[in-house]
Amino acid sequence: MNTNISIKQLIIFSKVVSYGSVTEVAKIVNLSPSAVSKSIQALEESLNTSLINRTTRNVSPTEEGVFFHKKIMLILDDLESAFSAVSSKKNYPSGILRVTCSVALGTSQLMNMFSQYRVLYPDVNLAVNLSDNIENLNEGNYDIALRIANKPPENFAIKKLAMINWKYCATPEYFRKKGIPQKPGEMKNHDCLIYPGLESAWEFSPDLSSSRFLRENNVILQANSSLALLEAALLSLGIVYLPTYLSGDHLKKGDLIEILKEHHSQKQHYLYAIYTPRQRNNINIRSFIDFVSEWLSPIPPWERVLNG
Numbered sequence: 001m002n003t004n005i006s007i008k009q010l011i012i013f014s015k016v017v018s019y020g021s022v023t024e025v026a027k028i029v030n031l032s033p034s035a036v037s038k039s040i041q042a043l044e045e046s047l048n049t050s051l052i053n054r055t056t057r058n059v060s061p062t063e064e065g066v067f068f069h070k071k072i073m074l075i076l077d078d079l080e081s082a083f084s085a086v087s088s089k090k091n092y093p094s095g096i097l098r099v100t101c102s103v104a105l106g107t108s109q110l111m112n113m114f115s116q117y118r119v120l121y122p123d124v125n126l127a128v129n130l131s132d133n134i135e136n137l138n139e140g141n142y143d144i145a146l147r148i149a150n151k152p153p154e155n156f157a158i159k160k161l162a163m164i165n166w167k168y169c170a171t172p173e174y175f176r177k178k179g180i181p182q183k184p185g186e187m188k189n190h191d192c193l194i195y196p197g198l199e200s201a202w203e204f205s206p207d208l209s210s211s212r213f214l215r216e217n218n219v220i221l222q223a224n225s226s227l228a229l230l231e232a233a234l235l236s237l238g239i240v241y242l243p244t245y246l247s248g249d250h251l252k253k254g255d256l257i258e259i260l261k262e263h264h265s266q267k268q269h270y271l272y273a274i275y276t277p278r279q280r281n282n283i284n285i286r287s288f289i290d291f292v293s294e295w296l297s298p299i300p301p302w303e304r305v306l307n308g
Contacts (some may be wrong), residue, residue, distance in 0.1 A: 050065070051064060080278045092283070093124045093284045097143055097285070099145075099288075100130075100144075104225070107130070143275060143284065157274070159272065160272055161273055161292055163270050164271055166243050169250075173236040174237070175257060187239070193229045195223065220238055221237060226246055230242060234256070245300065248302040248306050
């Protein structure tokens with residue numbers, strides 16, 4: 001082991017690789033750009049290899065640098081977890097919990113989750129980022145991402161929280177005008193409200209591709225917002241395919257009517273809690289994920305509304 005290499009050098013190197021800029025890293029670690037460059041050079045000298053390609057505009061890791069970065073990140077993550085576990089004297093959640101999730105889930109369910117969680121842990125405050133973009137936990141200042149997907153991302157710690165069910169539905173007024181389709185083949189006579197990326201949910205037979213079906217079936221609205229599609233459906237514009245955490249209350253009250261109950265998309269979607277492995281010992285994260293997991297079991301509250 002080369003004892004000339006310090007943890008600080010490893011941290012500076014990892015940040016330079018992550019940010020691709022010596023100047024940016026210098027601001028983060030409160031050093032001058034020349035000090036950051038000297039730290040990298042000293043590390044390279046200790047290893048007797050080049051780790052960084054330098055240009056006038058940016059920096060990037062060499063092949064050896066990529067390999068070394070991958071290895072040391074595992075070590076740095078473990079060190080941070082160890083420091084957090086040893087140095088933290090408190091064993092009760094407190095402070096700020098930073099959560100990012102989709103706009104629809106955050107608007108319809110997250111506040112309810114947090115209000116119930118805070119009854120148990122009143123010293124925790126929530127900072128929420130609602131975004132339909134997939135935020136990078138390594139780059140953003142977030143503790144947890146709540147995401148709905150058919151497959152979770154790799155290289156993160158994952159907790160599967162609940163299966164997300166979807167329903168085809170529209171208003172009674174729409175069905176009075178257009179009739180209620182009794183089988184998938186009749187959907188070609190109806191107006192549909194589509195979320196881009198979920199076209200496969202409208203593929204009702206093996207010999208009918210989603211693109212062909214959606215072209216023949218009058219797609220009057222495409223929107224990358226489930227909230228916008230819900231609003232359009234409630235205005236009787238057409239048939240929509242929505243998760244029950246959005247549509248459940250409206251289905252229960254009769255504002256929306258479910259159709260094609262036997263048909264489901266081939267892809268199952270789940271709600272996941274996602275966090276970085278180095279945060280596995282963070283008591284705020286653990287307590288929130290454990291609470292939400294229990295709150296959603298054995299079935300989520302929005303499903304209980306429908307089944308009650």
